[in-house]
Amino acid sequence: MSLRPRVIVNPLLNTATTITRLRSLTSQLSFRQSPASRRPPNPNAIRAMSSLPSTMKAVSFSQTGGPDVLEYSESTPLPQLQDGQVLVKNNFAGVNYIDTYFRSGLYPAQFPFTPGQEAAGTIVKIQGANPLGFKEGDRVVWIKVGGYAEYTAVAADRVIKIPQGVSEENAVGSFLMGMTALSLIKEAYPVKKGDTILVHAAAGGMGLLLTQMLREFGCTVIGTAGGPEKCALAKENGAHHVIDYKATSGPSWVEQVLKLTNGEGVDCTYDGVGKDTWEGDLEVAKRKSKVVYYGNASGPVPPINITRLTAKNISIMRSTLMGYIVTRPELEYYASGVLDMVKDGKLKIKIHKIYPLAEARQAQEDLEGRRTTGKLLLKL
Structure with missing residues (x-):
């Protein structure tokens, strides 16, 4: 059985009057519709939001030691957002020496610990106030901890939009190291x-x-x-x-x-x-x-x-980069300085190798063994 809309005809209104009023109403509705609401929604954001899983792939460790303490899992619970955070679906994560410092015990870590100080991907969820104006579907790169995972909950003020013309690989390939380099020559010893x-x-x-x-x-x-x-x-x-x-x-x-x-x-x-x-x-x-x-x-x-x-x-x-990017303006200063150089072709990024997440252990072994040149990334 098909359901048809019920039409109520007011016999006091003639046909001409009805048509005139309908046209007027349609015109008003069209006028009130904002340009933003007429834009097609971002299909990537819709797809991401409608298919958020309850678990994810991630690498973590529960004791200090060599690369063998890194454990790969495909059933790690998805992180829960707190106010002021965004959930990022990571596509690439950087592998850095600082990751090995946490793993070896040189730097303290709370177990279980997911390494990875930086990653690039797409925002799929926003929690609470959003003064920085992020949107679901934005391409971003971030600096915090927890990059060796498919999803990371990141404080919004640690997230930077990736400029058009810069790939996610080059964004994360230049981010932490590039800001470190720039802070060295700007502040540690101003050249x-x-x-x-x-x-x-x-x-x-x-x-x-x-x-x-x-x-x-x-x-x-x-x-x-x-x-x-x-x-x-x-x-x-x-x-x-x-x-x-x-x-x-x-x-x-x-x-x-x-x-x-x-x-x-x-x-x-x-x-x-x-x-x-x-x-x-x-x-x-x-x-x-x-x-x-x-x-x-x-x-x-x-x-x-x-x-x-x-x-x-x-x-x-x-010197440590973290001491130079405590505030949001400081982070934006160094991030824009690096990403603008990448966009303008003044900074060339050499990616040594992109490893699957499951091979994070091998990536750290190669890094510590000094068998690499350029940047190491994980594909998530």
Whole structure:
């Protein structure tokens, strides 16, 4: 049986009057309909919202140790949103040394812990007030924790929209490392045109971005890397001089840096290696120069007798990006600085490899084994 709308005819109204009133009503309704309501809804957002699962794929660990403590699961409960958070369906997550610091116990973590400081994807849900104007379906990149998972609940003020023309891979491939590099040269040691800067691990993900930025700022870059292929890559990305620290013959990297600087040393060293390089850093430091540590790839720098800095008035510091992006304006400043450079083609992103989420353990093994160049990503 078909259901037809019931029509009530008022005999007091003639046909002409009825038609006139109907036209008037239709015109009013059309006028009141806003342009936004006439726009077709974002099909990706509708699809995501209508198909949110109760569980997801994720990688976590419940004890510290080597990469073998990482556990892959396909039945992790979906995170519950709190006010001020957005739920992001992650498509790519960055793999960084800081992930290994939490896993190894160098940095404290609450178990079970899902690593991953950054990811890129799509907003599928928004909870509570939304002063930043995000919409379901927005392409975003974020910085927090929990990136080794299909979905992450992220505080909205830690989320940045991806500009048009920038892929999700390049957004997350440049995000944490790019902001770290920019904070080093803007605040940790504000570089000046003509400075001579030493960059360790110049063929790594961080080193490649840092070298390109330093070249853009008019600095002379001396890079160190392990092996001919990595040295060539560092050179291709802007290093003026590259030293192979794995070379079994010839002068040490310290001797080569001093030779390149006519015995004066460098204005600043940016060191993400740590334990293996810190003593050499002090030897190649110029008078009144600075050594900035931002990572511990070979282990943390041991306690230093401060009198070792006296002869050349050397300053040292341990920098962290998180100390420079505490506020929303600070995050926006560094994020836009990096993503604009990517969009304009001034910053080239080298993706070493994209691993399936289930191979997160292998990704961290490759990173710690220094078998990589450029950025490592997980596909979610």
